[in-house]
Amino acid sequence: xxxxxxxxxxxxxxxxxxxxxxxxxxxxxxxxxxxxxxxxxxxxxxxxxxxxxxxxxxxxxxxxxxxxxxxxxxxxxxxxxxxxxxxxxxxxxxxxxxxxxxxxxxxxxxxxxxxxxxxxxxxxxxxxxxxxxxxxxxxxxxxxxxxxxxxxxxxxxxxxxxxxxxxxxxxxxxxxxxxxxxxxxxxxxxxxxxxxxxx
Amino acid sequence: xxxxxxxxxxxxxxxxxxxxxxxxxxxxxxxxxxxxxxxxxxxxxxxxxxxxxxxxxxxxxxxxxxxxxxxxxxxxxxxxxxxxxxxxxxxxxxxxxxxxxxxxxxxxxxxxxxxxxxxxxxxxxxxxxxxxxxxxxxxxxxxxxxxxxxxxxxxxxxxxxxxxxxxxxxxxxxxxxxxxxxxxxxxxxxxxxxxxxxxxxxxxxxxxxxxxxxxxxxxxxxxxxxxxxxxxxxxxxxxxxxxxxxxxxxxxxxxxxxxxxxxxxxxxxxxxxxxxxxxxxxxxxxxxxxxxxxxxxxxxxxxxxxxxxxxxxxxxxxxxxxxxxxxx
Numbered sequence: 001x002x003x004x005x006x007x008x009x010x011x012x013x014x015x016x017x018x019x020x021x022x023x024x025x026x027x028x029x030x031x032x033x034x035x036x037x038x039x040x041x042x043x044x045x046x047x048x049x050x051x052x053x054x055x056x057x058x059x060x061x062x063x064x065x066x067x068x069x070x071x072x073x074x075x076x077x078x079x080x081x082x083x084x085x086x087x088x089x090x091x092x093x094x095x096x097x098x099x100x101x102x103x104x105x106x107x108x109x110x111x112x113x114x115x116x117x118x119x120x121x122x123x124x125x126x127x128x129x130x131x132x133x134x135x136x137x138x139x140x141x142x143x144x145x146x147x148x149x150x151x152x153x154x155x156x157x158x159x160x161x162x163x164x165x166x167x168x169x170x171x172x173x174x175x176x177x178x179x180x181x182x183x184x185x186x187x188x189x190x191x192x193x194x195x196x197x198x199x
Numbered sequence: 200x201x202x203x204x205x206x207x208x209x210x211x212x213x214x215x216x217x218x219x220x221x222x223x224x225x226x227x228x229x230x231x232x233x234x235x236x237x238x239x240x241x242x243x244x245x246x247x248x249x250x251x252x253x254x255x256x257x258x259x260x261x262x263x264x265x266x267x268x269x270x271x272x273x274x275x276x277x278x279x280x281x282x283x284x285x286x287x288x289x290x291x292x293x294x295x296x297x298x299x300x301x302x303x304x305x306x307x308x309x310x311x312x313x314x315x316x317x318x319x320x321x322x323x324x325x326x327x328x329x330x331x332x333x334x335x336x337x338x339x340x341x342x343x344x345x346x347x348x349x350x351x352x353x354x355x356x357x358x359x360x361x362x363x364x365x366x367x368x369x370x371x372x373x374x375x376x377x378x379x380x381x382x383x384x385x386x387x388x389x390x391x392x393x394x395x396x397x398x399x400x401x402x403x404x405x406x407x408x409x410x411x412x413x414x415x416x417x418x419x420x421x422x423x424x425x426x427x428x429x430x431x432x433x434x435x436x437x438x439x440x441x442x443x444x445x446x447x448x449x450x451x452x453x454x455x456x457x458x459x460x461x462x463x464x465x466x467x468x469x470x471x472x473x474x475x476x477x478x479x480x481x482x483x484x485x486x487x488x489x490x491x492x493x494x495x496x497x498x499x500x501x502x503x504x505x506x507x508x509x510x511x512x513x514x515x516x517x518x519x520x521x522x523x524x525x526x527x
């Protein structure tokens with residue numbers, strides 16, 4: 001059976017032999033693309049996903065090669081790029097980009113008609129957009145990826161306790177906004193929040 | 200975490216995750232491979248780096264001659280180099296999407312002088328078709344070497360007897376990757392302001408960087424390098440390069456296709472009298488570059504009028520990645 005290197009091993013080997021980095025791309029490109037495409041749309045998301053890997057390769061000497069899984073590191077780079085893109089849009093360069101509340105999440109215009117008639121989509125995105133940036137980043141990184149609390153903490157370089165508190169505040173605010181907007185049944189599901197994720 | 204799961208479900212419902220296409224993946228992979236090449240090049244010894252290879256190639260141009268059919272030209276009372284420069288300055292620059300490359304094809308037939316025995320040189324023409332993909336300072340070339348042509352049967356016999364066909368990779372296709380072409384060929388180095396550009400070129404070519412000492416034949420050769428279609432210089436830089444040509448002691452003639460031919464004549468000690476020509480399209484792009492042996496020196500065994508050093512380029516086209524070809 002072939003001995004497949006972990007992300008950490010591949011990145012360590014790539015310092016001397018660049019092509020050794022390729023398995024990291026093969027393993028994680030699709031999930032990084034999905035995350036970024038949901039933040040900024042598939043067109044820009046595709047560009048940024050490409051940039052994530054060229055940045056990661058250029059910065060590979062900074063990666064802790066004792067760590068097996070590069071996903072938190074890659075998502076951290078992706079989150080930074082998504083924030084940078086949002087700043088660019090806010091400066092008006094891509095005013096036509098379809099997004100709400102300062103470009104927090106991309107909405108597929110083609111999906112608009114088949115999504116809830118009660119306006120839940122609008123309310124939910126509006127609620128997320130009203131969160132503080134720091135809370136929103138934690139919430140989206142956790143909700144749009146399969147990262148654990150501990151991995152979110154690693155991606156954003158913050159303590160795991162901060163992840164928990166920010167998520168808690170974010171959930172509470174989203175719940176309140178859903179109630180205000182006439183979606184108490186959805187908000188009730190948020191009351192079941194738990195910290196089962198041991199990270 | 201029921202709440203988190205519910206949020207995931209809701210977000211999936213209102214904003215379904217798009218899937219990457221094969222095109223997304225390949226572009227990203229191509230960009231990453233470009234980073235690999237740049238990294239390897241950055242760690243090469245200095246003598247192996249492309250900028251040095253380029254300098255060597257320029258020196259080699261002096262011993263490389265090409266025969267090709269000349270496109271027709273008509274003498275013009277008023278050559279339109281200045282008009283083309285003005286029009287070029289107004290053109291919009293090509294936008295190069297992430298992961299995309301500029302592709303150009305070049306056809307050339309190269310005459311090589313090669314020693315086959317003590318004091319004996321064999322001269323032969325080596326056809327080559329080169330596809331070039333460039334993005335920034337990264338370049339990939341694919342070169343197909345054709346069957347050589349000879350001036351006489353004796354040269355042909357000596358060529359094959361010496362195994363030069365193997366050395367020349369006749370009939371073979373080779374691919375070369377260049378990264379970090381960051382010295383002369385980095386097109387972003389050069390100003391599109393005529394006065395500044397002229398100073399830059401003088402600094403690059405002139406003895407000790409002195410201004411005004413670069414001969415027209417060297418200047419036209421260098422301008423041709425920067426106008427090389429594979430570099431896809433932006434319109435303002437192309438315009439400035441044409442203005443540099445316009446300031447030289449050159450002859451210009453209009454071409455039937457709306458372009459202009461710029462010719463400079465000079466003497467080369469070993470070869471004789473040579474014309475160096477550039478054909479410029481009406482969009483300010485270099486279409487062809489050639490060298491003609493007008494009058495050979497007494498010992499140079501190439502007939503007068505032989506066209507030397509010609510390359511003919513396709514129009515640069517943006518393609519998805521290195522190795523991709525324009526769709527017909």
